[in-house]
Amino acid sequence: QSLRRILFGGTFHVFNYEWRKSFFQFREPDSELSYILEADRGGARAIQMVIQARIIKFLLFSQPGSTDRSTDQDKALAAALSDSLWLAGQEERATVTLVTEDYCITPHLDYKLDDFTEKLQLFTFDRKDDVWKFILDHIQCFKAEGSHGVILFLYSIICSRTVDLSSNTSHLLHLSLGNFVCRQLQALLNLLLTGRASPHVFNGTLQFGEDGQPLERPLQGVLSRSDVGYLHWSREQVGSMLKTPRFPVWVCCINSSYSVLFSLNRSLLSDWRMEHQFQLFYCNGQNSQRSTARLTVTHSHHWEAPPAEADPEKRFPSLEMTIRTKWDGAAIDWNGTDPFY
Incomplete structure (x- = not known):
């Protein structure tokens, strides 16, 4: 019961x-x-x-x-x-x-x-x-x-x-x-x-509201890093506890559907030099997917190069926008796969 x-x-x-x-x-x-x-x-x-x-x-x-x-x-x-x-x-x-x-x-x-x-x-x-x-x-x-x-x-x-x-x-x-x-x-x-x-997906516990006043009931977020992470392109930003897990595997929420993004290189999360260019693999569990999608991500940190100016008229696949919540401004190559999500 x-x-x-x-x-x-x-x-x-x-x-x-x-x-x-x-x-x-x-x-x-x-x-x-x-x-x-x-x-x-x-x-x-x-x-x-x-x-x-x-x-x-x-x-x-x-x-x-x-x-x-x-x-x-x-x-x-x-x-x-x-x-x-x-x-x-x-x-x-x-x-x-x-x-x-x-x-x-x-x-x-x-x-x-x-x-x-x-x-x-x-x-x-x-x-x-x-x-x-x-x-x-x-x-x-x-x-x-x-x-x-x-x-x-x-x-x-x-x-x-x-x-x-x-x-x-x-x-x-x-x-x-x-x-x-x-x-x-x-x-x-x-x-x-x-x-x-x-x-909630932010780090820690939120004690105060946007007006600076104490909340009647504090909002509970994520208190520790997880083994596998979580990425979501939404207004509520995902905190670093979920975006930077112990292993380079992420559950993705894309257009209210769930899928998985992962890297073969565990050092991706511990050595920033690995983030210059790296491979991500993507699967969604649907029968229509016959092979694992391989994406090449090229990324520069803010102290290395000025961010590329995004074309405000261009629409990007939602998967790319989800990846950019972790690697801001990254360029993404689908390596011949027709972009989806």
């Missing part, structure tokens, strides 16, 4: 078909895009893309090369899921929810059965390695068709982190055009990225 209230604001709502069919499915192991998840267009897409970013981080920077791609896929997915759960549990504990055969609760009259939530069993761990091994042993519960894998992971996140969510008066999901979408999407994204469900 608590899960239902945190998600929907009451116990009578249930996940619709789009959510129930969502799981973590890779492309074919022998394909060029074997590391890519197939992402849905519905409300679960944002969650899938955060896990995609963590999968890329694991494959590029956390494990030695392997020749068995199907095994790599399972290990990477288990690592990505366990990373998020461990962060949500404040790096002290994590809870994994799985579905059993038997009903575990006796529903009340105002509770609507979904033949899924009522069968949950919770497994709690106090060592990160144990979380990863347990998820790897039960990986089919998250990646098999019909497993409700994304919902299971969302339930696991909520059970791992109850402090921010249980005290939040507004539920996470609401019904829009027949599909449940994230009501407090940024809070959920920040929970997945940083382990804290803060609703």
